[in-house]
Amino acid sequence: MSSKPMPLAKQRTVRLQTLPLSAHKQQQIYELLHAFRLAKDQFLVELAPAKTWGFLDSKRGFRDAMKKAGAYPAGVNVHLVDQAAFDAVDTWVRHIESVLATGDVKAKIWRRYRGDELQRRFAYTCLNRYGWIGEILRGQVPVVGSKELAGLGEKERTQVARYLHRVLRKALSKHENPRAHAERSMSLDDTLYTTFTTSAPPAARPARLGTHTCDPEHRRCRQGHMRQYVEIIGCEPGARIALPLAGVSHVSGNIGLVADEDADGVAIHVVYPVKALGEATGPDESIDWGVTEVCTDAHGIKHGHGLGRLLEEFTEKNNAAGKARGKLHATTRALRKVNPGSRKARRIARNNLGHKKQARWRARAQSGVRTLSGQAVKEVVYGAGNRTRGRGRVPQLAYQRPRRLAAEDLSHLRGKAKSKKLSRICSTWMRSENQGRMVVHASIGGVDAKTANAAYTSQTCPEPTCGYVSRDNRQGDAFHCRNPYWDCNWQGDADHVAAMNLLARLADREIGVYTHHTEVKTILDERFRRRRESRVGARAVPQGTAGNGVQGACVEDGATAHGRTPSKPRGPRLVVGGGDATDSQSPEHAACSGETQRLESEKKRRA
Ligand SMILES: [Zn+2]
Known part of the structure; x- marks a missing residue:
């Protein structure tokens, strides 16, 4: 295994903003998210013991078992609680997957059983079902009825299970079990909402529309003639909340409801399937992720210029603000020492020590990074100057896109801190963003994205007759x-x-x-x-x-x-x-x- 294929993206998420909501609707949303959080948290706790992990392979089984056990709260919409149960299963699955990834479990298995292909395969198979992982954690040996593994004896299986038990325990002990704390978002499947469109009220229409006629059939109008609503379930049985969207789009499938503390509206996240262009046939390419630019390819061309400046500006601003905040904190402390009810201290705390502005800076910096990262990855995947098919101006020839695209494995976060100023959190976030973009565009472009081992790649001479490492x-x-x-x-x-x-x-x-x-x-x-x-x-x-x-x-x-x-x-x-x-x-x-x-x-x- 010289490289590992990246997961294929079959879908991408688009964020639709609603118009500002009335206080009543905001209250309804709050109650909905609160009830959802409570239910989900309860289910997350139910799923914590490894003996329940068989349910992670079957969402509906978990829902039915919970219903039977009487775990559903009274007075709350049953469909909402169903959704919370499904979500809890998804959260646990993601948790286990991230534990496996950060604990390097697959790599450890690969190294441990390098001499024995059958044992290695058995170990990997055991990780295929969460029920089996649960059995291993309880000290059992999963019954894997695979023809390929028929030649493996009972003794070897026990030995592999014991080894996995040790590795998994150790990996899991480094992470806390997932719980639902924030009341910020929930997902809704297509039985939990409906959409409808109305013609927008005249007051809301821009004055200079003229004689534009829109197309209600395709629900398409960018000029404010139409208004689209997503009507979601409420917390109580039978309740409905109609959310007006800022634009008109195609809404279907599973959607996400995301509340933003600072905004009056909420966001609806819609998932669209990725339309692939077909298999790429161009020469192989590789990229090295950077901090000054987003990435450099094997021809030495740099993509995503300006990233360094953007990050530096943000970090500097953030640091300066942090210093000023520290001073103000000290001032308020001093004021309160003299007079505990100091009005000035209260004023400073309210007007100068909040987080709104900080959050806005961060959001702006992140969206800047997102744009650059997207541009860079598109240039690599589709060729310079090319855009996705969605924009409709692309020479999308298969030989212009690399057949294989190699990048370093970012899930390990091997120490590559080029910029000391750059905070760890920021760089972690950026890496996941980069990788996400790469997965999406590689999937669209039919490019086989791979992760390769990046150890010593920047210290080895690339001249084929040399290769000196230092x-x-x-x-x-x-x-x-x-x-x-x-x-x-x-x-x-x-x-x-x-x-x-x-x-x-x-x-x-x-x-x-x-x-x-x-x-x-x-x-x-x-x-x-x-x-x-x-x-x-x-x-x-x-x-x-x-x-x-x-x-x-x-x-x-x-x-x-x-x-x-x-x-x-x-x-x-x-x-x-x-x-x-x-x-x-x-x-x-x-x-x-x-x-x-x-x-x-x-x-x-x-x-
Ligand atoms: Zn050399």
Whole structure:
């Protein structure tokens, strides 16, 4: 397994805003979300013991069992409680999946059972059903009736189950069980709401509409002639709440209701299926995620410019505001010490120490990041200047999109803090955003998105005949190969180098996604050692002797004799000194003259 496919996005979420709601409707929404939260929290607690995890494979089974047990609260719409039960199951499933991902469980299994394919397969199969995971946690061995696993004995199965038990316990102990605390959102399936449209009241219509006629059949009108409502269930049985939307769209399937504390309205999240363009056939591509730009591809082209500035501005603003807040906090404390009921202190707390403005800054920064991230990923997937089909102006030819797209696995969050100023939370959020965009656009473009092992990709020389690994190769954004054995001198951009190496990892048979980074280093060092020795060996043959069929002492001739093509200057090779200039123009010549001297000095050192 040299790379791991990313999940396919079959759908994407679009956020529809409602118009400001009346106080009565806001109160109804609040009651609805409150009842939903209470019910969901109760179900989450019910699902905490591992013996109930069989229900995670069957939502309806869980709902029926809860109904039977009398867990449904009285006086609350039954459909609402059903939805809470389904949601609790979904939340637990997501929780377990994230525990498996952050605990590296699959990678651990892969490493542990590297010699035994059957045991490894059994271990992976056990993770396929949550009921089985529950059984393992209770010390049982799940009964997996698969033909492929028929050859696996009882003893081995027990041993695998015990190992999984240990690993899962440890992974789960690092996380708290999910609970429902916030009363901010809920999901509604299509039995819990209806939609209808009316013509908008004349007062709400823009004055300069003229004779525009809209199309009620397709419910499409961007100019305010029509008003669309989503009518959702209320908290009490039979109650309905009609929410007017700010625009007119297609609303169907499962929708989400999201309340925003600061706004008078709520948002409706609608999920649309992704329309795929068909399989891509272009050359493979890879990207290295960054902080200054969104990403760099294997051709050294940077996408999503301005990300660094955006993040820096936001961080600076946030830090400055934080400092000012600290001072004001101190002032209010001092004022309250003198007079506990100080009016000035109260005024400061109300007007200067709230979170509204902060939240607005953050939302603005996040939407900026989202835009850039989307642009960058679209450029990579559809080609520069291209947009999605939704905008309708794209040369969507299959060969313009890469067949495979490699990126590093972001779910591990391996330490790659390029910017110290950037807060951890911000970068975590950004990474998930990037990955989400990539999954969506890869799915639309028919691109096979993969995650590859990113260990040492920015420290390894990308020159195929070199591959020297050292921390010294990289200084900030610049890469300069410091190969001490021969004159490689490859120079370029560090992110570009990382992307090139990541692309090579796609086809790497030795380095898989789950290979531990220490092992990656060993493999890379070993490869470099072999290259070094084949070079030195070729040179050590005296001129004229046909010991191993090599004629002449020139290094590059030797390399050719070994079946490798002589190196050519590739990529954006920056030339610094005069000596390097000749080197980059005629590598063969330079290698012959310059390197013989180096070889001699090396011989002396060894002697
Ligand atoms: Zn090199």
